[in-house]
Amino acid sequence: MSRNKSRFPNAYLKLFKSNVPETLVSVHLNQQSVICDAKTGARKSPFVSKFVDEIPVKTMKDVFEYGLNTSRFYPCLRIRLPSKNKYSWLIYNEVDKKIKAIGTALVKTVRQRRNAENFVGIYGPNSPEWIIMQHACAAYGYTIVPIYPTFGSEAIQHILSQTQVNCMLCYSGNEALHLLDKFESSLEYLIIVSYDVKVEEVKSRHGSKVLVYLFEDFMNDHIRSLFKGCL
Numbered sequence: 606m607s608r609n610k611s612r613f614p615n616a617y618l619k620l621f622k623s624n625v626p627e628t629l630v631s632v633h634l635n636q637q638s639v640i641c642d643a644k645t646g647a648r649k650s651p652f653v654s655k656f657v658d659e660i661p662v663k664t665m666k667d668v669f670e671y672g673l674n675t676s677r678f679y680p681c682l683r684i685r686l687p688s689k690n691k692y693s694w695l696i697y698n699e700v701d702k703k704i705k706a707i708g709t710a711l712v713k714t715v716r717q718r719r720n721a722e723n724f725v726g727i728y729g730p731n732s733p734e735w736i737i738m739q740h741a742c743a744a745y746g747y748t749i750v751p752i753y754p755t756f757g758s759e760a761i762q763h764i765l766s767q768t769q770v771n772c773m774l775c776y777s778g779n780e781a782l783h784l785l786d787k788f789e790s791s792l793e794y795l796i797i798v799s800y801d802v803k804v805e806e807v808k809s810r811h812g813s814k815v816l817v818y819l820f821e822d823f824m825n826d827h828i829r830s831l832f833k834g835c836l
Contacts, residue, residue, distance in 0.1 A: 665743035673697045682733045698831045700701040706827040708745035715772045729776025734798045765790040778803025785811045
């Protein structure tokens with residue numbers, strides 16, 4: 606073993622001469638990576654002349670804006686159309702308008718409490734509306750509170766009590782009824798993504814204490830006012 610190990614460099618050099626010019630990455634061991642920091646000994650691939658410049662992304666808002674600035678008219682979110690059972694893409698520019706409209710709607714309708722953290726809950730499966738609300742909250746000064754049925758009743762009640770969240774995005778009327786019927790909360794605003802018969806039940810049974818909006822209506826009114834003449 607030791608004998609083979611001691612012979613390895615010489616045997617290798619006989620097969621792969623160190624002075625053979627290479628157009629790509631050399632097969633020679635000493636040329637397969639290059640030192641980029643002599644102090645730390647860090648190495649990099651010879652394919653790149655330098656490391657990628659630092660990306661100016663520090664917040665969730667920066668994440669989307671970086672993608673928007675580099676890919677404005679390229680696909681961003683893929684959605685499934687229930688009526689056609691097909692998938693369709695929303696480009697970054699479209700998603701940007703929706704984020705701004707939802708963020709503006711939150712500020713004008715839900716408003717923000719002074720000297721307190723402002724929370725918006727999201728209760729339901731992952732969806733394009735989930736992502737849009739997440740980025741709207743990041744851009745307009747709200748903290749999202751994700752809630753899933755798998756959390757269990759005790760965990761959900763604890764989250765509602767700790768955050769005192771007053772606005773909740775629910776995927777359907779079922780989630781909204783579950784929250785209102787089963788838990789004590791500070792909810793004042795419900796934004797529901799998918800309309801069904803349960804939405805009317807939410808309005809009839811709980812309309813005196815919570816304001817109920819459909820996601821599209823909540824968003825579209827502000828899209829029209831924000832981008833009048835650009836649509």
